[in-house]
Amino acid sequence: MFGRSTRRPPLFTSARGMRFAALLLTTAAGCGPLEGGAPEEQATSDVVRVENGLTQVTGFGTNPGNLLMYRHVPASVPASAPLVVVLHGCTQTAAAMENTGWTAAANVYKFYVVYAQQPSSNNSTSCFNWFEPGDIARGSGEALSIKQMVDAMRSAYSIDPARVFIAGFSGGGYMVPAMLATYPDVFSAGAINAGGPYKCATSMTAAFSCMSPGVDKTPAAWGDLVRGAYSGYTGARPRVSIWHGTSDFTVKNSNATEAMEQWTNVHGIDQTPDFTETVAGFPHKEYRDSAGTALVETYDLTGMGHGVAIDPQYSFPGTSTVCGATGSFLSDVNICAVYYQAKFFGLTGGGGGGSGDTTPPTVNVTAPANGATVSGTVTLTASASDAVGVTRVEFYVDGSLAGSDSAAPYELAWNSASVANGTHALSARAYDAAGNSATDADTSVTVSNSGGTGTPVTVSFTSVTAEDGYIKANADGSLPAMGTLMGLALGRGTDGKYNRSFLSFDTSGLPDGATITRAYLTVGYSSGSGDPWASPAGNTLVIDVKTGTFNAAATETADWGAAADASAVASIPKFTLGTANSADFSGAGRVAINKTGKTQLRLGFTQNQAATAYLFIQDGANAKLTVVYTP
Structure with missing residues (x-):
């Protein structure tokens, strides 16, 4: 336990720590162990600003984490109303998180809100200490302080204990799963914005690796960490909503996948989505139990960086109250994350306050x-x-x-x-x-x-992650700089040669007698360095097709130049955000698609770049081969 009256000194006081801090400050703030200086004068003015819109609560318990508590109480809140706890990111305050829209939503749907705030005396940039073992354990540190805030609200107001929720961003987003893991008897659901799985890190150094490139564990290993947080607990586990920008380079979006794997395993369900749709242009997936209840959901915010998704032009249904306001780490991408998270919590039902409607349609x-x-x-x-x-x-x-x-x-x-x-x-x-x-x-x-009815059938295949990969044209097969962090690499390497990426699809589900009339590839942007399209003039990114795979074993260095069954079957236009569709495959490309097994695509530029430049693309569920055929 860390005693807060003699709290440990600010992080990164060593020379090595200051180098880490300087590195992070050159990228982005909002999440990590140290995210950038926040002068004490600014913190003081933020507190004044908070008190103008929120009410500070003191003496809410022993408060071993030495946190600050602010509350918002809407007018005309009904009895047995819900409560939402909101956690900010590094360098932020409770007031800053109001701009995400939680206070506005509370006024519309009639629920209470608690905003926890980390003082700079605990962490020099006001980050919740999501990576400190003493702060993410049941009954101690900041986790206990947040739980005591809930207890204080339940003592002061008529709150339904079965409808207590928590949402957080970045550092607060990492703290959300800590609360869900340590207090599943308190929280019914949580929303993770640009955070990651519980116990992704248990030290300051490990926190950087967790943020980027991320930590890879099996779903069972992640689930065991949650189950170990409150051993012996046999009750219901909280449902989880996960939101992450695909172009977030502060907290790599692989964290969203690992968090999904953790909480689906905790709920005893698989990692295959049971429902997929597009909401405001963004992929939304639900992972359900046998009764059809969504226990885990994910939103992949294509092209968005490190932030909370807002839409200041959006009004909560049936009202003139808008969702959020622009500010640091608040990304206006035309989707109101708070509304959809409140909906996932069950707060948006008729009658206000998440009326407790349990009658099915x-x-x-x-x-x-x-x-x-x-x-x-x-x-x-x-x-x-x-x-x-x-x-x-x-x-x-x-x-x-x-x-x-x-x-x-x-x-x-x-x-x-x-x-x-x-x-x-x-x-x-x-x-x-x-x-x-x-x-x-x-x-x-x-x-x-x-x-042969002639009626076209359209099917889409996502790539087989275990068989995807890229090959650098080095004799030793060494990787390009940053390649392991950013995705599959395309472009010129530091050795003056250029890379090819491989995407593998199981297309055996196509009927043997089908006639393929159209095929195209969709790829997602991960990152870039320089412009691999820029030179030489006329450079083009093209796709080769292999009936089967280029190598029966794992992809290897020689595969970059191996013969394909159909070469340059389609090109992909230049793109720097979101996703891009290739042109339709040529006839030879369509014929090469394997109806009885795997089909592998190799992506590469037609000419070597004049200077080092990379395009990094996403694989797995973010790479899609669409095929149209007639039976």
Whole structure:
């Protein structure tokens, strides 16, 4: 235990520590053990500003972590209302986190908010000490101080103990899983913004490695860390919402994947998303239990850096109250993270205060009729209603999600040629605004398609991460500078040669007799150094296709020049953010796609760059091969 009356001196007082601090200060602030100077005069003025909008609470417990507590109490809060605890990032204050939108959301949906604040006397740049063992253990340090804030609110107000939540950004984002792990009996759910898994680091030095390039553990190993935080606990575990910018170079977005693996394992579910959609242009995935409840969700904020996603032009539904305001580490990317996190917590239901609605909606598949024989493209329809409001209806074929509709009339065009002839089960699941769901699964149809219906089928494959990789054109296969941190490398290396990247896809699910009419690759930007497209003039990034893989074993150095089954089948235009689609594959490229096994793509520039320059692309779920075929 660290006694706060004689708190340890500020971090990085050694020469080595100051070098680390200087390095981090040249990149970005907001998360790590030391993120940049924050003069004491600024901290004092922030406290005054906080007190103008929030109420400071003192004497809220023994407060072993020596934290500050501020609260916001909206007007007309009902009895048994929820509570949300909000944690800021390094160099920030409680007032700064108000601009994310939590106070505004509390005024609309009628719940209490506590803003914890780290004084600079604890950490020279006001970071929560998410990497200190004494501060992330049950019953001690900052973790206990935050829990005591919840206790103080429950003593002073009528708060539903089953609806206490926590959200944090960056350093606070790393502290959120610490609270969920150590106090699962207190918090029902949490939101991690640009943070990572619990016990990713337990020292200052390890914290830097955790932030970038990240720490890789198995889901079970991550889960064991959570289970060990409160040994013997057998109750329900908190649900988790994870938000991360794909271009975050302060906290590498691999942290989001590791956090997803940790909490899905804690909940005893797998790491394959059960529902995928696009929200405001960003990929959203849900990991559900057998009852269809989303226990973990992720938002990949394509192209966003280190920050909390806000949308100051967005008003909470049915109100004129806007979400967030611009400021440091607040990224206006046209999506209100606070609204969707409040929705995940169940706070946005009718009646305000996350009214405690537990009544599921009604739903019924209305077409096609049970027992019908169908062929070609079929319109699946369902009726759904709810006192609070239906947010979406999902359609399933044989238990697999076929698509969803968020507005009545709820319908989906389904290509029946995508399944084999015979009997298939159809079902629909409706969700209301409070997160309740109901399923209708009493419809079956007989699919009867003659061979070669001519109806196009579109399927997408994500790359096999274990087989993805890049090869530097060195005789020893050595890696390019920063390559392990940034993704798969393309461009000229420091040795004057250029790299090729490999993406592997399992395309065996394509019907053997299918005719592929179109194919293209989607890749996501991770980082860049220089401009590999710039010179020589006319340099182009192209794709080669191998039926199977370039090497039966692991990718090796010689593969950069190995023969492909189809070369330069499509080009990828220059891009510096987000994702990019290649041109459609040539006929030879389509023919080379393997219908019975793996298909591997090799990406490389047609000419060596005139100077060292890299493009780093993402692999795994962020690389997608889309194929259109006719059965």
